[in-house]
Amino acid sequence: MDSLNLFLLIGTGLMFTGLLLGSLSARFGVPSLLIFLVVGMLAGEDGIGGIDFDDFSTAYVIGNIALAVILLDGGLRTRLSTFKLGLRPALSLATLGVAISAGLVGAFATWLMGVDWRVGLLLGGIVGSTDAAAVFSVIKGAGVKLNERVASTLEIESGLNDPMAIFITLMLVGMLVDPDASWGASMLLTLVKQFGLGAVMGLLLGIVISELLLRVRSNEGLHALLLCSGGAMVFALTNLAGGSGFLAIYLTGLVAGNRRGGTGDNVLKSMDSMAWLAQSGMFLILGLLVTPSRLTENLPWALAVAAFLMLFARPVAVWISLLPFRFKAREEIFIAWTGLRGAVPIVLAVFPLLAGVEQTYLLFDITLVVVLISLIGQGTSLRFMARRMKVSIPPSTEPRQTVALATPRDRYLLQFEVEAGAKAVGKPLTELSEQDRTPLMLYRQHQVLSPTENPVIEAGDLISWLAPLAHKPALSDLCHYMSQDEKRYYGDFVVLGKTPVAQLVAVYGVDAPPPLWQGLTVAELFTKHVGKQAVVGDTVRVSGLRLRARSVEDGLVVMAGLKLPG
Template sequence: MDSLNLFLLIGTGLMFIGLLLGSLSTRIGVPSLLMFLLVGMAAGEDGIGGIEFDDLSTAYVISNIALAVILMDGGLRTRMDTFRLALKPALSLASLGVAISAALVGAFTTWLMGVDWRLGLLLGGIIGSTDAAAVFSVIKGAGVNINERVASTLEIESGLNDPMAIFITLMLVGVLVEPDAAFGFGMILTLVQQFGLGAIIGLGLGAVLSEILLRVRSNEGLHALLLCSGGAMVFALTNLAGGSGFLAIYLTGLVAGNRRGGTGDNVLRSMDSMAWLAQSGMFLMLGLLITPSELGQHLLPALLVALFLMLVARPAAVWVSLIPFIFTWREKLFIAWTGLRGAVPIVLAVFPLLAGVGETRLLFDITLVVVLISLLAQGASLRYMARLLKVSVPATASPKQMVPMAHSANRYLMQFEVEEGAKAQGQRLGTITTQRITPILIIRDKTFLNLSEDPQIEAGDMVSWLAPLSEQDYLSDMCHKITVAERRYFGDFIVRGSVPVDQLVAVYGIHELEEQLKGMTVEAAFEDHFGQHAVVGDTLKLGGLRLRARTVEKGRVIMAGIKLPQ
């Protein structure tokens, strides 16, 4: 009993310290995952804790379970509109991008260290993919709101790129274990199987799981547990069938989070706690697995490989993969820099060790250094790079509460508190209500107002609306005082996308206008330039006016900010 209590004390103590330091690390821009890793290293055999842990099989199993929970949570938070927007570029990065990155790193490692080309390429496959846990965590904790095109591409890429990385790793492990075996069409079929079965099973069972949960009336905590356990079943079943469990559970979360009203805020908060538990426990355990004294033997080549990956291989892979898509050079550069490595490369590095491939401890040590450098350099600098490259947008004030309504054509119940100095203050309810917005309730001093009397809105009122998600920014602008950052970024005035361009430029006395824009609306002008892929923050110049997309729905600009000429 004493040994059990001691084990419990050490485990929970490490978790508490990691969570405490992780919550503080965001203030100085250091990724919380790095703090968990460092706490684990400090408690390990080379640290003050002196805990010896080298059970690779246990680490492999726990890491897979944790990654499944993290990917499930990421899928739940991905809106279907966002998924459609970023699917093609993310899929290109997850397939072609991983292959290019692996090939370049493999060639560089072979040249630098003089190892067998198969070992070099194996290292490239291991560290070729970005990590979902690192990407989701660092983007959420960066303290900046990255534009949707970039953020969704990075997040979806990290959820889709595991099949390619696993394929390359297993293929090279097979080549090293059985040099005389023939690897041709069968390996290509394995890759197709990984992607295909992962997608089919994930989407199919995700729909089944979401239907079951919609019919089971349960509290939020139990609902989140049902989601996790059901997702874990999908993960295991897909792996047994020969598909990618990581891809399947991400798509299961995507379907469950978007089907028939999606998942409520309370369920997402419960899932967020589970994801934090999973990633903190996983990185603490991986930290215990690291022996810093052994890393020093290959520190210099590992640093050079990490720098080559960040500065050469990843940027080249991003530039080639995104050629067919609409991304600015700033966005491409940011995506290239935010190729975060984390738990996935460490888990993949365990594959050759478990298979008994020679010299793979060298690859494992290099992988650990690459992950540490990636989290420290790329993770810690993400917020600064986002501002430097101008891919961040001001965050809109969120509703007090927002609940998806089932069977309501993607409508949400949103509650806002009207701030002093907001546009809605002093206006009649009817003057700020549109066809897409239905006022439900106004509470003033704990009293319910009669909406049929078209009351005048005052500061402090709690107003509830039924509206589509695309109207959230409009309601936020009406109920909250616009910040200096929002005014500086979007401009002093907001215009609807349905406003004709001719009328807009006439109001502001602009005479220089491109011929093809005449007769278009603001929305059509954005579509002419960006296609149906516009996101918040995209900029369009009309004569001397600068329009910046303020609210976007399915690639259509609903509202735009106006920046007047000097």
């Protein structure tokens, strides 16, 4: 009994310490995942805790389960419109990008360390993919809001790139274990099977699970537990069938989060707690595996590989992968810099250890240093780089509450608080009603006022709306007062997307617009300039005027900020 209590005390004490320090680290721009990893290292055999832990099999199991929960949570929070926006570039990065990164790092490691080319390429495959836990956590904790095109590409890439990294790792482990085996069409079939089965089973089983949960209609805590257990079943079934469980569980979360009303705020809050538990436990265990005294033996090589990956291999892979898409150079630089490595490379580094491949401790130690450098260098500088590369946008006011309705499935109950100076102040409630969005009630000083009373809106009022999620930015704009930072970013004036460009130029412009832009509206101008999927923050200049997208629905600019010449 005493040993059980001691084990419980040590485990919960480490978890509590990591969570406490992780919650404080956001104030200093330090990724919480790095804190958990360091706490685990300090508790390990070379640290003050002196815990001798080298059970790689247990760490592998815990890492897989935790990654599955984190990917499920990431899929639940990805809106279908966002997925459509970032899918093609993310898929290119997740396949071609990972292959290019792995090849470049493999060639560099083979030349630098003089190892067998298969060992070098194995290292490239292990560190070739970005990590969902790191990307989701660091972006969320950085305190900046990225433009949707960049954010969706990064998040979806981290959810899709595991099959390629696993394929490369398993192929090279197989080559090292059995050099005489043939690896032609069978390995290509394995890659197709990983992606194909992962996608099909994730989508189909995601539909089944979401339908079951919609019919059960359990309380929020139980709903989240059912989602986690159902997602874990999808993960295990897909792996048993030979597909990518990581891809399947991410798509299961995507389906469950968007199908027929999706999930409400309370379910997402419960899932957030589970994702925190998963990522903190995983990084603590991985930290316990680290032996810092052994890392110093290969530190120069590890630092060189990390620098090559961050400063050359990843940027080249991003540039080539995104050539067919409309990304600005500064967006590509930021995407390249935010190729965060985390738990996935460490878990992949366990594969050769379990298979008994020679020089695997060398690969494991280098992988750990690459992850640490990535979290320290890239993770802590994400906020600075986002502003430097101008991919961050001022955060919009989020609803006080978002509730998915049983019917109609595409409508949500959204509650906003009206700020002093907002556009809605002084207007009758019924004046704010438009197609597809309806104000249901207004709450003021412990009184509920209905639309039939048509109250005039005041600062501090809570307004509940029935609307699709796509209307959230427009409702936020109505109820939110623009700060000075927002005015500097968007401009002092706001124009509607349906405004003719010629009309703006006639009033404010300094010269005539190009002939090709004659007769276009502001929304059409953005479509012509940036493509069919504009996002908030996209910028167009015409006749000395700067137009910046402020509200976007279905890829079309609804409102734009206007900055005058000079």
